[in-house]
Amino acid sequence: MVILKSPQQIETMREGGHILATILGQVKEKAVVGASTKELDDYVRQLCKEYKVIPVFLNYTPYGADRPYPAAICISINDEIVHGIPNESPRLLKNGDVVSLDMGVKYKGLIVDSAITVIVGEGDVKAKKLLKATQEALAAGIDAAIVGNKTGDIGHAIETVVKPYGFSLPEELGGHGVGESVHEDPFIPNFGKPHQGALIREGMVFAIEPMVNEGVKRIVLDRDGYTYKTADGKRSAHFEHTVAIIDGKAEILTI
Numbered sequence: 647m648v649i650l651k652s653p654q655q656i657e658t659m660r661e662g663g664h665i666l667a668t669i670l671g672q673v674k675e676k677a678v679v680g681a682s683t684k685e686l687d688d689y690v691r692q693l694c695k696e697y698k699v700i701p702v703f704l705n706y707t708p709y710g711a712d713r714p715y716p717a718a719i720c721i722s723i724n725d726e727i728v729h730g731i732p733n734e735s736p737r738l739l740k741n742g743d744v745v746s747l748d749m750g751v752k753y754k755g756l757i758v759d760s761a762i763t764v765i766v767g768e769g770d771v772k773a774k775k776l777l778k779a780t781q782e783a784l785a786a787g788i789d790a791a792i793v794g795n796k797t798g799d800i801g802h803a804i805e806t807v808v809k810p811y812g813f814s815l816p817e818e819l820g821g822h823g824v825g826e827s828v829h830e831d832p833f834i835p836n837f838g839k840p841h842q843g844a845l846i847r848e849g850m851v852f853a854i855e856p857m858v859n860e861g862v863k864r865i866v867l868d869r870d871g872y873t874y875k876t877a878d879g880k881r882s883a884h885f886e887h888t889v890a891i892i893d894g895k896a897e898i899l900t901i
């Protein structure tokens with residue numbers, strides 16, 4: 647069931663979204679050559695205390711998982727698409743690494759979710775192209791999120807951007823409603839046909855999050871039970887915003 651949000655709830659989520667964007671910006675500055683993924687997770691926990699928000703991924707058990715997620719932020723490196731665990735087997739970031747930083751926070755009882763991908767140090771041309779394609783796909787998906795369209799229009803817009811680049815979209819992963827819970831209806835695939843799927847209505851709040859693979863779309867789940875990786879070992883990028891449907895169109899809350 648889709649949970650529509652009131653103007654007051656959306657205002658609270660806008661405030662929380664600004665805090666989340668600030669935290670991700672500060673973590674991005676620390677994602678440099680030699681940085682430890684555990685140190686970044688520790689830094690996120692410190693920032694959440696400073697900004698008086700709750701890191702909602704920490705100890706969250708999504709459907710199908712057999713244990714709670716153990717960190718405050720997902721850090722996924724190179725062939726890791728999403729849900730990389732930063733603190734169980736900490737790694738040092740290397741020059742050229744493609745690193746996704748994905749987190750959600752609860753602020754005044756409501757949840758927002760966002761992700762960015764960064765290149766550590768000097769990246770190669772294809773890595774920069776991968777990030778560019780993913781950012782453009784996110785923008786196209788947001789533009790398609792208007793009242794009267796359907797979730798298939800969002801997915802179609804994302805797919806239309808990504809395909810000419812020669813990259814692929816893992817079909818099992820996508821966006822979702824958010825607010826009262828981390829994951830709410832509707833599920834928003836990053837591919838689709840126009841005019842199909844759930845109807846977009848005023849007051850809906852959801853996360854749009856294209857994940858774009860450099861190679862094949864097929865994915866595998868790591869032994870840790872959380873980290874999804876590309877099946878061919880090539881890199882992946884991930885950008886995400888929480889948006890609210892206000893006055894007929896999507897407003898980005900996580901900026």
